Amino acid sequence: MKIIVTDEVTGEGLALLQRDPRITLDLRPGIPREELLEIIGGYDAIITRSGTTVDKALLDAAIRLKVVARAGVGIDNVDVECASAKGVIVVNAPFGNTNAAAEHTLALLLAACRKVPAAQASLKGGDWKRAKFTGVELRGRTAGVIGIGKVGGRVAARLKAFECEVLACDPYVSAKRAQDLGVRLVDLDELCRTCDIVTVHTPLTDETRGLIGAAEIARMKPGVILLNVARGGILDEAALLAGLESGQVALAAVDVFSEEPPATDTLKRLVAHERVVVTPHLGANTQEAQVNVAVDVSREILAWLDKAPLENAVNLPRFDAALMGQMRPWFRLMAILSEFGLQLMKGNLDRATFGYAGGLSHHDCTPLTVSGLAALLDRMVEQPVNMVNAGLIAEQMGLVVEEHKSTEGGPFSNLVTLTLEGGGSSRVVAGTLFEGTPRIVRLRDYAMDFTPQEHMLLLHYEDKPGRIGRIGTVLGAHDVNIAFLNLGRREKRGEAMVILSVDSPVPPAVVAEIGRETEAGFIKALHLPSAAGIG
Template sequence: MKIIVTDEVAQEGLALLAQDPRVELDVKLGLKKEELLAIIGDYDVIITRSGTTVNRELLDAGKKLRLVARAGVGIDNVDVDYASSRGVIVVNAPFGNTNSAAEHAMALLLSFCRNVTRANGSLKSGEWKRAPFTGYELKGKTAGVIGLGKVGGRVATRLKAFECDVLACDPYIAVKRAHDLGVKLVSHDEIYKNCDIITVHTPLTDETRNMIGERELAMMKDGVIIVNAARGGIIEEAALLKYLESGKVAGAAVDVFSEEPPKSEYLKKLIGHERVVVTPHLGANTFEAQVNVAVDVSREILNYLDDQPLENAVNIPRFDLALMDQMRPFLNLMNTLCEFGIQLLDANISKIVFGFSGSIAHYDCTPLTVCGLASILNRMVDQDVNMVNASLIAEGMGIVVEESKTTHADAFSNLITIVVEGEGGKRRTISGTLFEGLPRIVRLRDYSMDFAPEEHMLLLHYADRPGMIGKIGTIMGQHEINIASMNLGRSEKKGEAMVILSLDSAVPPQVLEEVRAATDATFIKAIHMPGARCSRSCGCTA
């Protein structure tokens, strides 16, 4: 295997490749675009950092390329979709900087608590002042960790070592992992209300963008300390500045910003605030982290050579064509069920069962199971999940994954059922089938339903009694939200009813609360389905 290295990569990683007799390693730094295009056709693998753009032109020229290895976390310089279409695997090193990021979060927190940056500047200017720099101890403080993944888990461990009482919030982590770390899982609101220190360690997604804003900050204890060394945009920075200026927030330690480099006036004001410690996105910037990412991608290349699973592949080559012919009609259904079902979860997942009934059970359903698992996990973790690494990631999160098959089917020739189990025995069940090639959901929990998922939907449970549908329709009409269709299920007359509405537009939070109050709903959820199509995140090429 011929490998070209086009950017500076730590020698400790390259040494693993150099000592393998199957590898021919060429380090060619500083190549011009035309020079690289002229020679890339001779190589099976390219190792890059951020200095090389792996675009369509380069991928087309790399006729023999089988793998692109990005020695770092970001893959913005790689056209992953086009690489997938060419059957080229893309790997990165998302966890090589895990320890670096965790330590930096602690460094920021300690720097604020002990006034390190301010005291350093004062002393270097020739002053000798102590009183203005009286600090805070961590011992005995209640610390809240939002996001208990690899980085958040390490931060929680370190906070416990400083004798903090640690609460954690992560709806996608099994309770067992929290127990293993010795922390207590609580809700978001409990974190905000009870913690002296709050540190975030989640990916930036539609769910986490501006997750901590005006409402959450107002709920916090007076004198709270906030740390963000995860992603810019998780904390609403204008609101943070407001509560710093009011004194409710004692201070903040921030490494990441919604705009990098910061240009907005309010960001500059936040950065310049005397009670804010800041760094320019240095979480991964250690010598050790650079070695780790080099070692990680080199190991992935060797795993590829040895036909071993790739933990950090961000895409995957095509399935066997014969298998794809069998599975292709159901990949979209599986993704749709997962996209819908994941939005109904309100407990930490401990087990997922993928069930296949009818004719489909005659086939190997593993690709569907793993595609479904990847679809669920992609909304839960700060890592690209695909057909290769989904099972490994689920195992690391303490989630049990099972598959059940039966060729017997009652009402449908083919049926896919997903059962998600969580803390306290909570279960969520969703079943679907194909009707004229399009996904339809036919069961939610114990209710028989029959509807085609739409982009905007509203699901609610309430005690069945006259006038409920009218109340819901009236509220929607008052807010000019058109109801396209309605599906009703109920356990018995005047028992619990489940209603799913397909809408022409999204339901704002205030309207959601209005419907909840009018119906005394025991459960209500606005569902957003951007499209009932197979997500490329699962790794398939449908």
């Protein structure tokens, strides 16, 4: 796997990749865009920070690209929609610099309130003046935090430690999250009208761009303190400058700008304003954070190489990180069921239904459904399919995908059932995990119980004495060894369903011979790559 690193990323984090013999790492921080466009087609992954724009032009040129890794939280420099359409996974490091950003927010707030930068400049200039640098305290003030996710939640906790009353505005969090943080959820209008301090901690999206503008600032208390340590553009900088000049805004602290470095007249005036504390996008710039984000994205790339679930892919459905460990084995089962069921289909696939019963039904099973869908489509279309583009490809094909849940798993604590429909027929295969090992426990309406293997043979016929022996005789004559055999039937001398695991593929001529010897109504040699190596 060839990886190019186009921005400054700490070597401690990249060491994970450099030690892996499967990876060739090309360190090219600051590479000119024209040169990057020329060579990106030779790489499987790109690691960036905020200095590289991964847009459609770059993605079009990156014909081998599988992963875009953003060593940081924000992904506004990555065209995620275009990457998703191309099946390129976008990962970031949402937790690595969380603490750094929260601490920097409080550092800027305290610096603004206590006029630290101006006081320092005065003292270093030879003056000893105190009265003009009289500050204000945080204790007893009402602080509003817009966005109480990873960073905002930590900021809220720290503001409470300074004895602030904290209000929060976030339409995407539960009341329990706010309760756990000890803050009160309000809408944006109430937050603006009520708070002495307002700080934003949301991603930059179409919804949040210009979220705090002239109208919102006008509704705020006279003398409000405003902070933006999230993303440039969330707080309208022209409106902030106007608020400072009118006195509506008493103090401001800004770490991020809509243009970096600031070049417009408005931004230059904002940076120079005497009541504004500014830093050049330093929220994540701690030694610890730089190592953390590099390690996090390196681990995601290694997980992709190992075909393990990704925890921080922004364009993949994912489980809560706390559940990921216990859910990992189910991804392999989903791939096996999909490979198994699709090979039994005769006509075009029209509908795929994923059913979850028992304990699984209490969790978000979307990642399992998408992984199973990707395994299905990967055998149906020529283009590469993964969890990123599986839904889009299914939609383009007109394939109906459904998900059903039931708390009743019958004799199993957890059960996954895949039903495939098309061409007037349907196929049903169900499985579970026994001590972490995939097992198939149902085929059509037959109760079965076997461990799937890479090479298998499935057939059904009228149950008569000697037919199993004929199967063994034919396979033995062609040097195909049987590992195990499982028989399912509903009644004596009725239809029997037989599944065999074999040590090597069964040639088509041998399959046909067995079919004749057993008068099989159906016979199929199966290849299940996802089951390779199961004991």
